[in-house]
Amino acid sequence: MTLGASLITVFYCATIFYVVYLILKYVYDRGHILGTIVLMIGFYVLSGLMVYYQLYGKFGLEIINNKYVIVHHAFNWAKYAQTFLVMHSNYSVMAVGYYYYKSKLRESSDKLEAVNARLAAESSMKTFQYTTLSAQVHPHMMANIFSHLKNKVDPYDIELGKQLSELYRLMKFYMEAHHVEGATHILLADEVTALKQYLSIQEKVEPNPFYIKLSCSGNLMRFSIAPTVMQTLAGNLFKHADLWDKNHPAKIDILAGHAGYRITVKNKKRSGPQMMPSHDVGLRNVRIRMEYLFGTDFSMEENQDDDHYELTLCVQRYK
Incomplete structure (x- = not known):
């Protein structure tokens, strides 16, 4: 060859x-x-x-x-x-x-x-857990102070004692929601309860009466949501919405259906220069957390013009 x-x-x-x-x-x-x-x-x-x-x-x-x-x-x-x-x-x-x-x-x-990757994740988890627990020293101390003040105030001012009690429960809710080992999901009904506590406290804190109409329909016990999402949405209303027009109240509508739920926030924009600048950090965190929990089952849309703003969050399990 x-x-x-x-x-x-x-x-x-x-x-x-x-x-x-x-x-x-x-x-x-x-x-x-x-x-x-x-x-x-x-x-x-x-x-x-x-x-x-x-x-x-x-x-x-x-x-x-x-x-x-x-x-x-x-x-x-x-x-x-x-x-x-x-x-x-x-x-x-x-x-x-x-x-x-x-x-x-x-x-x-x-x-x-x-x-x-698992070892790195465990190492990061320990770091985050330590940081979170360290950050909770101050809120935990404040919660104890509120509890002590409530016991002192109750005999003299029952209404103020109730307000302190609401502050204590809301602070405890936030502490549990942001704990590393805490639940990533909570019932939508529990989140709405915490929202009502938040609005009740704001009624005592705000110098002028505000108008936010909260409506819920459907079985809120069937679905879950990331903790403190509703408080973030309500907080944005206090920052950017005109809440003092009785004829045009801000609206938070929660509709639970067969396969999911929809949260719609509508408000009239505050006229004049904004008191607090918007950095979209709160809404961006809401989107990231909800997408982490629900993936493609979650959607979030914003619609606005010169006078009005509308935000819609939707979780639909079976598309």
């Missing part, structure tokens, strides 16, 4: 190895078994034709026999099959073995990455 024939043979054997391996990697790996079978059969048929041409074609005989062409070279099935199997079996088996070796290596690498 000439040097040229040897180079062609090595190149062709490498082609067999890599074609089989690539079919397994990019087709079989994705679960396309029928596609793998079709491609394998197609490749072996094409390769078989090339083997036939090399054995019985003039160009192939010239390469192998160094231009000494055998006249009337009859076709022989046994010789053809033997040559075909010798050229394909070893390199196909090697390609299959290499594929499984790479698969196991990739699987081990993925497991190692998963372990490292």
